[in-house]
Amino acid sequence: MEIFRKMFAEKILKFHEGTNKAIKLMMKMPVIGAHITDDIFSVRKSGFRTFLGIVAQIVVLVYEFLLKLIYFAAFIYVPYLYISSKCPLVALHKEQAIIYLFVILSTICGSIVNNTAFSMAQRDYIMIKVMQISPYMNYLGRLIYKMAEDFVFFTIILRIFDVSVVNAIMLSVVTVSARPIGEMLAIIGYEHMSVIYSNRNAFNGIFMAAGVIIAYGFPLLTRRIAGFWMLFVNPVFMIFMIAVGALSMLYIWKYKHYRELMRTSLHRQRNEG
Secondary structure (H helix, E strand, O other): OHHHHHHOHHHHHHHHHHHHHHHHHHHOOOOHHHHOOHHHHOHHHHHHHHHHHHHHHHHHHHHHHHHHHHHHHHHHHHHHHHHHHHOHHHHHOHHHHHHHHHHHHHHHHHHHHOOOOOOOOHHHHHHHHOOOOOHHHHHHHHHHHHHHHHHHHHHHHHHHOOOOHHHHHHHHHHHHHHHHHHHHHHHHHHHHOHHHHHOHHHHHHHHHHHHHHHHHHHHHHHOOOOHHHHHHHOHHHHHHHHHHHHHHHHHHHHOOOHHHHHHHHHHHHHHHO
8 A cells, every 4th residue: 555655645645735725615605614613624523524635636537527528629529520511421430530530639649749757847846855755656656647537538538429438448448558658758768869858849849730730631631531540449459559558667667767857857847937
């Protein structure tokens, strides 16, 4: 259990912060606030505090889910509606079109551009310097939480937009398996391709722009979406991605320079800010 406490220390801290914010919010309410005293912070009120913490975390999860839902609607579903209005063959294969757009923008671009290794923030500095959590455990905890959240949220969202249950699950598994691959490539780029790392913002911008052009441009040019993209919801391909993702996690697990990586990432963010 100790390893999980260290790995998810940031989430545990956020849970307690959410609890305290919920209590302070209740204390400011006109009627309820008059019946809440400072002893609610005591140990014997821990059951009520835990309940408030759970409610606060549910609110946070709903908010994070809505952000992903808005992203999906804005960058995948709305473009699909436009493309399908111009291309009858695309309209006939809605599920295939949704999968195609999702694979390019979320599975591929999302894994390469939106990685955890180089999104260190001041909060990570606090966890490592003040809470004495190792950069290694802090990073792994953030990555595993992100993968779990992506799997649950994307499975639900894909179902909302009419992707079948089986395909939604397989595509979410493939996407989650791609996350550590993107992390591994980012770390390799940091270690061996300093030109890319030094110009990371430009690289991310170009990569994302290329992804958008391919995602939206090809169907409009060809008037159809190739059946090849259904490979991403093939069970054999899913197993292959799980295997490659597991090997990438092994690389991440054995990597030893997280403290230097964190220091470099924070220094870069401060310079950019």
